[in-house]
Structure formats: C-alpha cells, structure tokens
Amino acid sequence: MVKRVTAAIEPPSKEDMEAMSDFRYQLRRFLRFSEDVTHTAGVTPLQYQLMLHVRGIPGRHWASVGELAERLQAAPNGTAALVSRCERAGFVVRKASRVDRRQVEVHLTAKGERLLIRLAALHKAEIKASGWLFR
Template sequence: MSSRKGESPEALSKEDLEAMSEFRYRLRRFLRFSEEVTHAAGVTPLQYQLMLQLKGFPGRSWATVGELAERLQAAPNGTAALVSRCESAGLVLRKPGEEDRRQVRVHLTSKGERCLLKLAALHKPEIASFGWVFGKSTELP
C-alpha cells in the first residue's frame, strides 16, 4: 500500500465526513451483494475477482500471477494459491509464456468465462447504481 499525506484533521468538515461515510456504506453494500451472488454461483468473491481481472486485463486476455497480485492488491504467494484453487475448479488454466517459457500465463477456461459473464451481468446494475456509465469512462466517479 502506498502512503499518502492526507489533509490535516482540522481541514475535514462535517460534509467531508458524511461523504466519506456514504462512500464506505455504499462500498460495503456492494461488497455484501457481491459476496452473496458469488457464493450463490458456487465461487468465492476472490475467485470472481480473479476471473474479472483476467478477462478485463488491459490489452490482453491473460495475466501473470504477479500482475494478478497487483490488480487484486494481494501477496504473490496468496495469489498463486488462489490461482491453484481456481485451476482445480476448472476456472483458469496456467500456460507457459510464448517468448519466455519460465513466465506462466493464467488464462480463463470456457467454464470460467461462462461463470464470469453470468456474475458480471449481475454486478453491472449494482455498479451502475453508483452513477458510473459503462463504456463511457475507464474511471469511477
């Protein structure tokens, strides 16, 4: 995690704190929704996030474990274990890199893609409720 200098405590207004409180409330509601729908589909929230990061990786449809760890903000060894669990479930597949065979690329399987698309379709309206319009921006408001 990067450290950032925040505003001085005196600079925070009641409105700032209310906005921060609302953000955390909406974020937690979204995460709870996500936990419920992913578990109902037979995967964990982390498995869903891994599949989403694979399919949504900028510029390609695969990623290395290190890249996934960064996108998930997780430790590489924990991400490798998550990839192993997803592989055991038939959701992803490891393949050696084409240029450097020591590099391992993680790809979605057909089963993983079907699961991801089903779950993403459920998540899209929830995300849209935050006011983010899909296809218009790559940044959340």
C-alpha cells in the first residue's frame, strides 16, 4: 500500500536519481544473492524470509500469521498457505497460544532453526562484504 504524500513533492535531482539507481542496483544484487543461496539450500526465498521473521520478532521466538503477513507484505491467506508449506517441509509448527486460544503461534522446528542459522550467516556475511550497515 502506497501512502499518499500531501505536501508538495520536489522533483529529484540528477544526484538523487543516481543515488536511487545505485540503491536499487545494490538491493537487487543482494536479492539475487539471496535467491541463489536459498535455492541452493533447497528452499524458496519466501520460505527463508518466513523463517527469518519467525525468529526475528522482537522479544520472542514465534510469530503470528498476521505479523508474518505484515513483514512479508503479503495477504494473510497467502501467508497462511506459505506457513502450511513450511510446516509440511518440517521447518515450522503451529501452536495454539497459551494466552489467547484464538491466536496461533508459528514456531521454528529444530530443522528450521538449523537451516535458518546457516542461511542467515551467509546473508550476514554478504551484507558485511557489501559494506552495508548492519546492527
């Protein structure tokens, strides 16, 4: 969803265009790297991203389907289908919340955790090698 800008928009300068072009180029290079390493590991980039977001939710080691949909910028029903595919592959499990039985928590399995750690280490090394800032 694109947020509407209500203030006057200043046209970008040539330098702005160059910077945006370089940003998109570097982003695409990283995404291509990610596609290659995930496919080599036998998973899709979206499966990797889903596992990363399950583990990357601040303060806990699980995520709801709604949170995953937001982080993936995908529809909830498509995200639920992706969770199902990851569940069939043995990467995640769904668990009923102990706090709210209406909520379903998505957790990594040991298999999913091992795969995620291996792939995330490769991604982290690529980010560092690219000179991008990384917390």
